[in-house]
Amino acid sequence: MKHNNPPLTYKEAGVDIDAGDALVEHIKPLARSTDRAGVMGGLGGFGGLFDLKAAGFKDPILVSGTDGVGTKLKVAIEAGIPDTVGIDLVAMCVNDIVVQGAEPLFFLDYYATAKLEVETGRRIVAGIAEGCRRAGCALIGGETAEMPGMYAAGDYDLAGFAVGAAERDQLLPRAGIAVGDVVLGLASSGLHSNGFSLVRRVLEREPHDIASVLEPTRIYVKPLLQAIRGTGAIKGLAHITGGGLPGNVPRCLPDGLRARLDARRWKAPPVFGWLQRAGNVPTDDMLRTFNCGLGMVVVVGKGDVGKVTGALLAAGETVREVGVIERAPADEADCVVDNADSLWRS
Secondary structure (H helix, E strand, O other): OOOOOOOOOOOOOOOOHHHHHHHHHHHHHHHHOOOOOOEEOOOOOOOOEEOOOOOOOOOEEEEEEEEEOOOHHHHHHHHOOOOOHHHHHHHHHHHHHHOOOOEEEEEEEEEEEOOOOHHHHHHHHHHHHHHHHHHOOEEEEEEEEEOEOOEOOOOEEEEEEEEEEEEHHHOOOOOOOOOOOEEEEEEOOOOOOOOHHHHHHHHHHOOOOHHHHOOOOOOOHHHHHHHHHHHOOEEEEEEOOOOHHHHHHHHHOOOOEEEEEEHHHOOOOHHHHHHHHHHOOOHHHHHHHOOOOEEEEEEEOHHHHHHHHHHHHHOOOOEEEEEEEEEOOOOOOOEEEEOHHHHOOO
């Protein structure tokens, strides 16, 4: 029986295996640049291997985290700037791990697109590798998926996960967070990677410098590990992501306590003032959607403020004493931000 239809190939269906192989060849040296103690083998196997003993751990607890970049990707795609979203991807995962007191050890990524453009893919993975170097973790594997019909032309998506470890007796938060403890804030680099569905709507009203909008999420891992291990005085940490300060600070506090912050004690990057003004965004929405200038919060005893602040400053962080821990009335919020409007006043 003869058929008039021409034969179909996988490439004609929209998937180019040769392009995928070419991207892998670009990825291999990027992955090698992130090697660290504990990595076993290289890319190409069905799974990545890691030796905890070789990494120096004696009684480790594994800590894992997974995340994506969200609709910040749409801004990057429309601007034609894929170079820094990989840093965001790593940051969102490893910053979550370090707040448990854990050292990120390795990272795997998932990159999906309608049609694989090798150069775009290389630039994305180069950003992932840069994020891994900043965090001190190894890129030991990942997946690239070309899925025509699943995504619009030119679109791509990113997800990833990180695995870290902490010695059992160094896990955070620690028992003993109490009334009178001090809250320190570490400056954010900008919007980081939350709230971009709202950011994109504001951009439609009033264009803004895309470089400041796409400024990658700050990675706090190395300074925090240095301070955790060097001072032994950090009681709790909170990564300020979706939910903002009110939604994330209470996650490191025991029941019955709350944080009271004074926004006059830190400055938010200018992008937040533009966002609030151009979008006429209510203060409560700003606080619950964005980091508002603080990417990480640190809880310490009053007598340890000096040495923890000194350790973080020495590691390159911008640190402010931003609040205090107090008893939480049953019918009130577990994180109160006083004078929040001062963050977007010129």
